[in-house]
Amino acid sequence: MRGESLRTIAAPFVALGPAGVAIRTRIKDLTPDDDTVLRLVGAHLGSLASKDLKRRCAEGLEHSTDTWAGRKRALTDTSSSRWAGSITKASHDQWALSRRAQLAHIHSLEAGIKTITSRLSLPVGEKGSKRAPGGYRTRQEWFQKSRRLRLLKDRLERERADHDRGRVRVVRGGKRLLNTRHHLDAAQLTEHAWRRRWEAERWFLQADGESGKRFGNETIRVTPDGEISLKLPAPLAHLANAPHGRYVLAATAVFHHRSEEWADRITTNRAVAYRIHYDVQRGRWYLTASWTIPPVTTVPLSHARAGGLISVDTNADHLAAWRLDQHGNPVGEPRRFFYDLSGTADHRDAQVRHALIRLLHWAKRHSLSIAVEDLDFSAEKTREKHGRQKRFRQVISGMPVSRLRARLVSMAAELGITIIAVDPAYTSRWGAQHWQKPLTHTTRKTSRHDAAGIAIGRRALGHRIRRRTAPPPHDQSDRMGHRTAQAAHGTPGREESRPRIPGPRTRSVSPDAARTRETSASTTVRDAPVDQDWVQDSLLLTD
Structure with missing residues (x-):
């Protein structure tokens, strides 16, 4: 790493917890009438969402609260005030997401142009390093990259112009699924099957929650017993089977994950957002409930x-x-x-x-x-x-x-x-x-x-990545050995020699043996003096 410029390393931090919760369950035992009503409502609201998204994209940077209110009033007559609020909010969120994706694409183009320009300026065949690429290998590759550079510059100029005007490109239903229409054989789909998926992806059946309202949502309502009802748009009000223009599904919803937390919210009339969507491949309807949670204390x-x-x-x-x-x-x-x-x-x-x-x-x-x-x-x-x-x-x-x-x-x-x-x-x-x-x-x-x-x-x-740096060989206490003991950075004396521990270094001898061991005269018979007389010691008499 010598001679290389290292970038600044950011300090570690504790990651924040999630800001919301989403749970999903399958809606089982739907009757044919329930399936028909959900399809009609989803298709009708989906067409309104497409028109509103078109208006939002046309406004661009001219968007304001007044234009938002005007779009909502235009949708209220053909749906309801709450459906109109959910549609306009979804359109605004989609435009903002596309705006962020457009900016990320611009940064990617700028990085690509910078890299190609740098490599084109180097001689053909020049080798690069770990930090910077070298020149292109052949003259033909250099020519192809010069053409790609012109293409990327044109794209960057176009994207910057759209970004300055506030213009974004959005496809309701997904660009990938739209392009699949031209490659049905590769996707192993028929035109009818593709059309069913395309229409289902463009349906709109989602409603934001409202705190203080009954069970936290007036548009799509789910009771603690699992009863699902939704407010029908004005043109479909004749399909209602409940008072106040509502339709109650015969099927019930049962949440298995976070069911107690969900029940606590709806019983206290706190906001819960719902989304109903249809999986064409499985032929099943699903209900997703979501809500925000306070930031987790880190x-x-x-x-x-x-x-x-x-x-x-x-x-x-x-x-x-x-x-x-x-x-x-x-x-x-x-x-x-x-x-x-x-x-x-x-x-x-x-x-x-x-x-x-x-x-x-x-x-x-x-x-x-x-x-x-x-x-x-x-x-x-x-x-x-x-x-x-x-x-x-x-x-x-x-x-x-x-x-x-x-x-x-x-x-x-x-x-x-x-x-x-x-x-x-x-x-x-x-x-x-x-x-x-x-x-x-x-x-x-x-x-x-x-x-x-x-x-x-x-x-x-908070430690350094590298292990302990060994001192010069002749300055090590164990002579040409490598110290592997770890010491914290800044610890006093970490580069000094090891302290001497008194006593023997083997486990077979007690550490105190060096202090208690003394030289004594031999007690063996062959080492005894020859002229020593043997005398028996007196015995200790006890009672």
Whole structure:
């Protein structure tokens, strides 16, 4: 690392807990009338949501509270005031999300242009270093990258112009599903099957909660007994089977997860938001309930470090964990929690969840905090940065960083486990440099990921990653040996010679033997004087 400029390493911090809760259950035993009503309401409100989103995107930066109120009044006549409020809020949130994604795309384009410009300025075939890439390998590659540079500059100019005007591009139902329409054979879908999925994704059946209202929501209401009813839009009011234009489903909802917390909220009329959605592939209806929770009080960093912690290195197929004591020394053996990220999204999500459950249960048994890297690969997975390393780009693109981080924080909050976030800079490199070889022996082969986990844990504990620096050979107390004892940074006398402990160094002799042992005359017969007369001692007479 000599001669290289290192970036500033951020201090570790305690990660904040989740700000909301969402639970889901399946709506079973729906009648054909219930299914028809849900489809009609979802399709009608979905068309209104599409029109409102179009108006919101057309407003751009001219949006204000007055324009928001105007859009809501226009929707109230064809739905209701509460449905109109939910639709306009969803449109505003979607526009804001697209705005943030657009800014992230601009930053990605700028990073790509900077990398290509730097490599084009170097001679063809010049080798790079670990910190900066070199020139392109061939003249043909240099020519192709010069064309790509022009393309990226055009895209950046267009994106910046849209960002300045407040223009975003949004597809209700998803851009990926929209493009699937042109590749039905590759997706193994028929046009009818694709149309059903497309329409279901564009339905709108969600309502925000209201504190003080009955059971926390007037639009979609769920009673403690599980009865589900919804307020019908004005054009569909003739389908009501309950007073005040409401429709009550024959099916009931039963929440198995956090059911007591949900029941406490609705019985006290606190706000609960609901969303009803249809899974076309399974042919099932689901109900999702969500609400906000107060911020979880985090413990001070000093308390989270007390007693040591469990450090975790995140990888493409497993979590490498090792327990460290408060001084930064590894305790016991390293552990690995594997997961398989192949297959469907549900399978990948389940694999990540099961790995985190095993990790959290291990931390709970020992009452320890968990230290993880604060990873962010948003600007690190472009082909301009890693060039021909396609496999490496696929690995970091497939790592479930954001999902794993969100799940770990929320699941740890339920178990009362503190999460410490650590800057990931140089942890893999320095961990392998200082810890991989010393911790490898005949019965244990320490991997690079295990060593990186130790580096993460030591940084979370406030220690240096490197082990104790050995003094010059002729200044060591044990003469040309390597000191492996750990001492905290700043400890007085940590580089001095070892103190002398009086007494023998073997376990077979008592430590006090050196002080009590004295030279005495021999008591053997052959060493006795020849002229000594034998005399019997007098006996002690007792009563």
